[in-house]
Amino acid sequence: MSILTRQKGFSIVEVLLVVVVVGIVGFLGYTFYNNYQTKTDKTSAADSSQPASATNVPTAPDVHSVADLDKAQSVLDQTDPDSTSDISQFDSQVSNF
Helix, strand or coil: CCCCCCCCCCCHHHHHHHHHHHHHHHHHHHHHHHHHHHHHHHHHHHHCCCCHHHHHCCCCCCCCCHHHHHHHHHHHHHHCCCCCCCHHHHHHHHHHC
């Protein structure tokens, strides 16, 4: 005697296949969206105009030696000639280096 039963539902292979396909589509979508955002951020940063006062601000130099500190001090002295340089603070920075 044979009893035929109808099983309902998905097999484990079908479920895993759907999960893998959704994962691949999600990963690709995230990658393309991230690249789009990066390009948009770069172009908007290049298009934005800076105020005139911000263009004259010196950038922080990389300090690797005492000569670099001397160079940074001379740049700071040139940017604000009215200020007096604090030698003790400068010496403490050199000694900490």
